[in-house]
Amino acid sequence: MKRFFQSIISSNSVALRTRGLLLLSLLLITTTFNASATCVRKDFSDSGGDLYGTSLRLGNINLTSDDLQPVGTVLATSVVNLFPSVGLTNPDTVMFECDLADANNIYQAFATNGDSNVGGFTNFGDNYFQTFFRYTALKLTNVESGVEFTRIWQKVPITHYATVGNKIQIRGRDFSPIRAELIKTDKYDPTPATNSFGCPGPSAIGYTGNYTCPQPNGYVAFSGPGVELEELGHDANLDWTSWGLVRYYALGMNLGPVSTLTNNNTCGVVSTTPLVTFAKISPAELTAGGNRTGSFNVQIKCQDGVESGVQHGQTSIAIQTSMPAYVAAQKINLVNGSGGVSYLLSDGYGTDSSVATGVGIRLEDSKGVTRYFTGWAPCDSTCASSDNSGWYPVLSNADSVGESGGYTTYESTYTAILEAIPGQTPKAGKVDATAYVLVKVQ
Structure with a gap:
């Protein structure tokens, strides 16, 4: 989960003048935005909050001796659709509508949950990121493009959608499935990320039980003309600008059916x-x-x-x-x-x-x-x-x-x-x- 803070400057002549300039700039930006916007958001369901996304549904995770299970062993795999999710149960819901002329400029963007050290901050190599279960690491892949999730926000085209008249309709089912692969590692890293909401780090040594950390492992978002994702190309550890606008779609091991750890x-x-x-x-x-x-x-x-x-x-x-x-x-x-x-x-x-x-x-x-x-x-x-x-x-x-x-x-x-x-x-x-x-x- 992300947190946002606002500060209000005490009134004085300099502050009032600054606020006036900011207001003027905002009005100018708004006018330009409305003139160029060609994609319109149609659904505002929250699927990006910690408990509103999509479960990776990896099932039970068992760790045993290195003799049977050497480092790098694949512990679990799955391929999940982004929808239905807890926050949006109907994958046919129209989420965005764009002009037909925008067909080559509509994208799905994605990144790990980079401001959580068990959600996507700590990369153990080859884009396997530390999870809440100590000595495990997770890789997420956009199936249709084969592009792997990293902390840097990336985008790939949305290639299938519905058309109604001269409009493109992007539904929940038009987002690519996501492949999840969990492997065994021989290390963990307690280094904190920008935030640690819900859990400060990996589980204790010898822990068994449910995946109790509420943090997702990755996010997906739409980006298109008029509703571009500002974070593109930025590090998710530091930039989550659009999360507060309810524009993220979360996925992770934190949602039911929740993964369990056994020995x-x-x-x-x-x-x-x-x-x-x-x-x-x-x-x-x-x-x-x-x-x-x-x-x-x-x-x-x-x-x-x-x-x-x-x-x-x-x-x-x-x-x-x-x-x-x-x-x-x-x-x-x-x-x-x-x-x-x-x-x-x-x-x-x-x-x-x-x-x-x-x-x-x-x-x-x-x-x-x-x-x-x-x-x-x-x-x-x-x-x-x-x-x-x-x-x-x-x-x-x-x-x-x-x-x-x-x-x-x-x-x-x-x-x-x-x-x-x-x-x-x-x-x-x-x-x-x-x-x-x-x-x-x-």
């Missing part, structure tokens, strides 16, 4: 088969029901006492699509309501003419049971997982291959099946897909 026994990925190759197959054979298969192995190491499952505090495993594949899968309805993805698509699917379409990769476990891939959907209201979301008990497809020093190593076998996607027409091209093995305490 449970868990598992870590040791190795995976790096590459699965498929023999060539024609569109005609695919259409007739043909396929190609390839197997791969995943090896994990688990601490004694690990609890395998998909409920809170239990350890689960998932195979996650790449971000481009997830976006493509959404467009052809391959993502279910729980976030599970039925087919892994090639990177470049639907956008690169050299990539095969109408074909995808289905996943089966060692018993021949089809499994969902997991996508990038954030956790729901309870952050509970299920098979439909692509998360499975970590030991459900695993065989023990050795024990040593309080750890057991397990191996799982999967089959990747290249086949026609139901309801799609196969088209020849290359298949080049990427997936990641994730292990997480729910």
Whole structure:
């Protein structure tokens, strides 16, 4: 949260003369503003206050030994839409209206919460910023542009919007989704930023529990002709001019479903088969029901006492699509309501003419049971997982291959099946897909 202060100068001849000049300047500025303004704000809902923004919905964060979880390990990821938020629940709300001539001059601006040392002040490198959970750091990325949040206010074009007559309407849904990635670090920094509203610094050593700091981790704002964001190019640690005008849209780990921190026994990925190759197959054979298969192995190491499952505090495993594949899968309805993805698509699917379409990769476990891939959907209201979301008990497809020093190593076998996607027409091209093995305490 930001605070604003005003001071009033005591009346005297010099002060009155100064105030008169300021008033004259203000009138002149106002006249110029009205003459050139082409964008008009239509909605004044507060989505920028500490408790009115959008949750990053990262779910539970588990920290364990460096042996299983070395520094740099990704602890949680999500992709969230800026709206609905606590302060603005309808993503179809028209927020700004501009002239059609302004189509190339409308922007979404963004920065970390730079005046909070757990909200975006302390950069541990590569734009991972310290959070309230000690020994964690968060990176935020504007998905549509790939530009990462920093303390410096940046802008990228808004490329889709509604048109009504000769007007452009910018709705909540027209702002880019935001990708959040939380990693493990080996340091924390108590250096204060400009402000420390709500929490003076990271949590105590050994802390477990909810993310209790009320500070957001980042802000997004609109900028266009007549309503330019003055902070652009400035450091968010020092410049938050438009926050008091209710023009910021906040997002963070501070809103429900709130992230929790645990220190449970868990598992870590040791190795995976790096590459699965498929023999060539024609569109005609695919259409007739043909396929190609390839197997791969995943090896994990688990601490004694690990609890395998998909409920809170239990350890689960998932195979996650790449971000481009997830976006493509959404467009052809391959993502279910729980976030599970039925087919892994090639990177470049639907956008690169050299990539095969109408074909995808289905996943089966060692018993021949089809499994969902997991996508990038954030956790729901309870952050509970299920098979439909692509998360499975970590030991459900695993065989023990050795024990040593309080750890057991397990191996799982999967089959990747290249086949026609139901309801799609196969088209020849290359298949080049990427997936990641994730292990997480729910």
